[in-house]
Amino acid sequence: MPEYGGPRRVVAEALGTALLVATVVGSGIMAETLTRDTAVVLLANALPTGAILVVLITILGPISGAHFNPAVTLVFAALRQLPASMAVVYVAAQLAGGLLGTIVAHMMFERALLEPSGHVRTGASQWFSEGVATFGLVAVILAGLRFERTAVAWLVGLYIMAAYWFTASTSFANPAVAVARSLTDSFSGIRPLDLPGFVAAELIGAFVALAAMRWLLREAPET
Template identity: 70%
Template sequence: MPAFDLPRRLVAEALGTCLLVATVVGSGVMADTLTDDTALALLGNTLATGAILVVLITVFGPMSGAHFNPAVSLVFALKRDLPRRDLGFYVAAQIAGGIAGTMAAHLMFDLPVIEVSLKARTGGSQWFSEWVATFGLVGVILAGLRFDGKAIPWLVGLYITAAYWFTASTSFANPAVALARSLTNTFSGIRPLDLPGFVIAELLGALCALALMGWLLRQPANNTYSAARHS
């Protein structure tokens, strides 16, 4: 864990999640305002989200780990890389920051500060997409940390950019962001009624990635490796 005390880490998590959600919601509003082409609007939303992730993880990573995501914090708590006593505080900071991000985006575009979403996102394909999106995100993070920690900002930003397009759900992959997006009735919104399915799928995807990557990335014993090479 970085050498920053808990209050500063929590502010970093809240501020980072706030800026992430403000980017997701704000770029969605901007794109939807500028074009009637849904594909072009999604592209604008995608590029802004991928870009801000690179920036935020680079800046806040050394402070708090730059989780911005309860599913990621849960994985790090289970790995004991995040003190388990801090998990609840991290999740609360991320949720508060995400809601603040939605409010900030609405204020910038002269929309109601809070507006419950009416956009339906439900069904097996959507839930499986969220499982895949979060499984891949956690897998990328764990493998990136194992082999090239400095590349994490780009790995996560590029993965989410791709996952916007190869998943049917457009890759929320984040319970705090999903909750925040339920409070905007704009391009990026999701009905509160649909939140439980998304959150459950995201948490399951994160846990499955932790289980698989824990086995896949395990460092082999030197003597076993040497014996295998010379057998």
């Protein structure tokens, strides 16, 4: 497999996060224009999100690792599989890419480029849901890389589609996506005031998963 230099890895992270957010926000806007049934809107939001994750991880994973998520990047930095300096740049690229993704989605649907969300998402159940969602995402990634590396794109896409439905928060599981979604006043949005609780829960969930999976996946010593 060819090695890709830092600039191309960073661009891949920004591009992947932008396309992910454009899909999340754009599919939510499209669904809202087609139906008032909340269940159908959620389904129409979840399916494209899972699908685009499969695509993006498959095509950009060989370049950057396809994190598209500061929580995932910090986990890999903690595992010393990504230098701390590169992790900082990855996170900055993900945040910038997420912002660009919201702008792109809004431009496609003739909305203001940025519009702070009024969608209230707060409270213990929402925060716990985000912790669970991110715990599951990191667990799926780490176990997938260990046991079935070629299936990781599908595992992540399917997990996120499922997590849209089994979590009360609809599974943001990604601080960069959460920040980007705070700037869309559409179905997928989150009120900026509610961001700190979501981001904290996501980071806690990610590192609890790291601790749990390091123990679970540790090979037993030979006897």
